[in-house]
Amino acid sequence: MRRLLLVGALLLAGCPRRQGTSSASSPEDLSIVFPDFSTRQALSVGAPGTTYALDGALLRAVFVAADAFLPREQEDRSCWSRREAWRFRILRExxxxxxxxxxxxxxxxxxxxxxxxxxxxxxxxSDGRILRRLHDGEPVGTPLPGSPDAGAIDGPSDPSIPVGDTTWGEAHPAFPSQWRDAGTPAP
Amino acid sequence: MHGSWWWCAWLCWLGGCASSAALDPDLVRPAAGAAFLEELPGPLLGPFDSPSDALLAACGKILSKPHASSGRADHPGFDARWRVSSEYCAWLYYTPDDHYVVSRLTDQSRVDPAQRSKSCLLPSRVVDARYPPEALRYIYALHNHPYGSALSSNDLRFIVSEGRVHGFESETKTGRVRLSIVAFFSNAVEPSSCDGFHQFIPLTGQVLKWTRAASGWRCEQTGRVTWHDVEALDFTIEKLHGPCLRGTGP
Known part of the structure; x- marks a missing residue:
């Protein structure tokens, strides 16, 4: 029994302690629909010589998200634990x-x-509270037909294309030319 | 607070905490407290004559690993299965003697105290003692998505970054093969099965979804990526929904 308790204690010791703000333990508002950032081009800020204005409430929101996702007390774990290693995109609705x-x-x-x-x-x-979080890979909600998360598609594809084959598509006309010469030459 | 400890204990019981069991010989990971691995040993699977055979073998192998699939979101217990789920990653490469080979796997990841964030840190280099390092050609970056979600922004930027190091196209015995990234998924939890994968090919901009049906494999183009900032790797995805057909362009 003592051995069992010891194993249990070690398992528990290996688990993370709860951290973060009170919002971390609050139930999330599952009615919130996340925008798809990948379909929108972002405007980069930080160009030299250009002045930008930012509301304090918006600045607080970014800090709240960064504090929860990239806690300062864990910055020494790896390069990827530092917030300077991340890019932040903000959309206000x-x-x-x-x-x-x-x-x-x-x-x-x-x-x-x-x-x-x-x-x-x-x-x-208005209060800097985290209402909902969505991590990469988590379901956004109920899968919609045709969405990337949905099940099998309708309509036949070309059966002559081997599974996973990469040779049949045309090169993207806007593929950056400076990338084309990258890497090691073909043998 | 007690509730959280019981929750944690339950997750540990499900396999969420590191155990003292011997490491799976298919896997490599850094020692506790050590830096992330920066090269991956090979081979694990192969040699294969075709990239498709190698890809499907890798799909079955990766999805057979513990907690590689969290199953459908509408099934009971999904949240717990998601929290203990893991991503595994590897390279599929081409050797100087014209074979396709899969490297060993790693599950090294960025730690998330809440266990909601899933990631895999895939080393840029494969070391296969049979060949000089510069002789290997990188064909597919492989990993799994436990829920089967679409490729993430980090996935897309990863493969472009690797393409700038290794090249976006390689000459093989079957023609010029483009570099791509793949995320396998299973619709079931135990036993998991290779039910499909998402794929992005930087050179064509194609975002594809492959699914296995009773009649065979089907391919859908779900998007096309356009890059707007070649240094910051800012991009947008045009959403598409159509079957993969030769001659239809990216």
Whole structure:
């Protein structure tokens, strides 16, 4: 019995303690619909010589999201635990700021890069409370027919295309030319 | 507070905490407290003559790993299965003697105290002692999505970053093969099965979804990616919904 308790204690010790603000333990508002950041082009701020203005409430929302997703007390774990290694995208809708956080591939070079691991937080501007979080890979909601998360598609594809084959598509006309010469030459 | 400890204990019982069991020989991961691995050993699977055979073998192998699939969101217990789920990643590469090979897997990831964020840190280099490092060609970056969700922004930026190092196209015995990233998924939890995968090919901009049906594999183009900032890797995705057909363009 004592051995069983010890194993249990070690297992519990290996689990993370609850951290963060009170909003971390609050139930999330599942009615909030997240915008799709991938379909919108973002306007970058920070150009030299240009002045930008930002409401304090919006700034607080970004800080609240960053504090919860990238806690300061864990910054020494790895390069990817530092918020300077991330890019933040913000979309305001009414009293909600949606804060999208993605890894910046340049930040930890030449170290190893992340697959997935990003998140979007919905933060209420009026009180800075996190209303809902959506991490990469989590279901957005009920899958809609035809959405990327939905089940099998209708309509036949070309049966002559082998599974996973990459040779049949035309090169994208806007593929950046400076990338084309990258990497090692073909043998 | 007690509730949270019981919750944690239950997750541990499900397999969410690291155990002292011997590491799966298919996997590599850094020692506790050590830095992330920056190279991945090979081989694990192969040699294969075709990229499709290698890809499907990798799909079955990765999805067979513990907690690689969290199943459908509308099934009971999804939240708990999501929290304990894991991503595994690997490279599928082409060797100088014209074979396709799958590297060993890793599940190294960024720690999330809440266990909601899933990630896999895929080293840029494969080391296969049979060949000089510069002789390997990188074909597919492989990983799983436990819920089967679409490729993430980090996935897309990852493969472009790797393409800038390894090249976006490789000459093989079957023609010029484009670099791509793949995320496998299973519709079932235990036993999981290779039910499909999402794919992005940077050179064509194609975002594809492959699904296995009774009649065979089907391919849908779900999007097309356009890059707007070649340094910050800012992009947009045009959503599409149509079958994969030769001659229809990206």
């Amino acid at each position: 009414g009293d909600i700021a949606f804060v999208r956080m993605d890894a910046d591939p340049r930040a930890c070079a030449p170290g190893v890069l992340l697959l997935d691991g990003g998140a979007t937080y919905a933060v209420r501007l």
